[in-house]
Amino acid sequence: EVLTGIANLQYLETLDLRIAEVTELPSDIYKLQHLVRLFILPEVKLATGIGRMEALEELKMISIYSFYSLEFLQELAQLTKLRSIHIRMQGEISHEQELVLITSIYKLSMCNLHSLKIDKFDKHGVEYGTYPLAMSEALSSQHPLQSLRKFKMRHGHLTKIQDRMGSLNHLEKLALEVGEMEQKDLDILGELPSLLYLFFAVIECPKEMLTFRESTGFHCLKYLAVGNFRNGAVMLEFQAGSMPRLEHLKLGIHTSDSTLCGSYVSGIEHLNMLTTVRVFIFMEPNQDGVATDVESAITSAVNKL
Numbered sequence: 001e002v003l004t005g006i007a008n009l010q011y012l013e014t015l016d017l018r019i020a021e022v023t024e025l026p027s028d029i030y031k032l033q034h035l036v037r038l039f040i041l042p043e044v045k046l047a048t049g050i051g052r053m054e055a056l057e058e059l060k061m062i063s064i065y066s067f068y069s070l071e072f073l074q075e076l077a078q079l080t081k082l083r084s085i086h087i088r089m090q091g092e093i094s095h096e097q098e099l100v101l102i103t104s105i106y107k108l109s110m111c112n113l114h115s116l117k118i119d120k121f122d123k124h125g126v127e128y129g130t131y132p133l134a135m136s137e138a139l140s141s142q143h144p145l146q147s148l149r150k151f152k153m154r155h156g157h158l159t160k161i162q163d164r165m166g167s168l169n170h171l172e173k174l175a176l177e178v179g180e181m182e183q184k185d186l187d188i189l190g191e192l193p194s195l196l197y198l199f200f201a202v203i204e205c206p207k208e209m210l211t212f213r214e215s216t217g218f219h220c221l222k223y224l225a226v227g228n229f230r231n232g233a234v235m236l237e238f239q240a241g242s243m244p245r246l247e248h249l250k251l252g253i254h255t256s257d258s259t260l261c262g263s264y265v266s267g268i269e270h271l272n273m274l275t276t277v278r279v280f281i282f283m284e285p286n287q288d289g290v291a292t293d294v295e296s297a298i299t300s301a302v303n304k305l
Helices: 027-031 070-078 095-109 133-138 163-167 183-190 288-303
Strands: 014-016 037-039 058-064 084-090 115-121 150-158 173-178 197-202 210-212 223-226 236-238 248-254 276-282
Touching: 070 095, 163 183, 183 210, 276 288
Parallel strands: 014 037, 037 058, 058 084, 084 115, 115 150, 150 173, 173 197, 197 223, 210 236, 223 248, 248 276
Antiparallel strands: none
């Protein structure tokens, strides 16, 4: 009832409905030609016509359901002033919907899009596993996502890091989950020349230690967060000269009886610019001693700074 007649507020610039129990917006909402920011809950359904909101710069969060028409997904590309969008892929969507959505994202990134966040949940709102292959490959391609400064893919993961991701020259903030990661994948991320913030989590335990070294890159990085590896131990090494500007380090360590166990994290004492270190240790049963050793080793390294 509150939304009845809201289209009469012709000069409204911000509409924030994130704590309102609204599931559907009135069709005349698109008459708000001066609306710059639209914030809604993922349960809210949008009608065809969103392309008419030409002043829109921020759109969060829009859920893409299987019943959305291709016309609606195409209309997203008409929001040429859009700077930031948060998309939730809800449940199963068709391959055709996926491709149209990717095309719209491409077109937006050729205009003003700087911030892209994508989540993937099932129809019940539960974290939903792997992104469709076409989505993960397309969003990691060289062209035309060059304009992106902020890129987040959470609550669902890419199969692997694509080679071309290292060419996103303007990217400053990156958060993603990956099925597998090898040293060469870490090196690809290190090629991002403007990267200031990096969060990554790996689903499967890497078969090798991941090493940050001087030649790896990350020369501008100030914030690094490595999430909990769900199926095994995290093995990280920071060599002398690596990440010379790193100020904040956040680690999630999963103790395990894996044969790879040894030095879970080594070389923190080489990160001379650190101001903050936060470590979360997730213990497997009967791994109290391992957790104590890890804590002791990290404390000793930090005390050397």
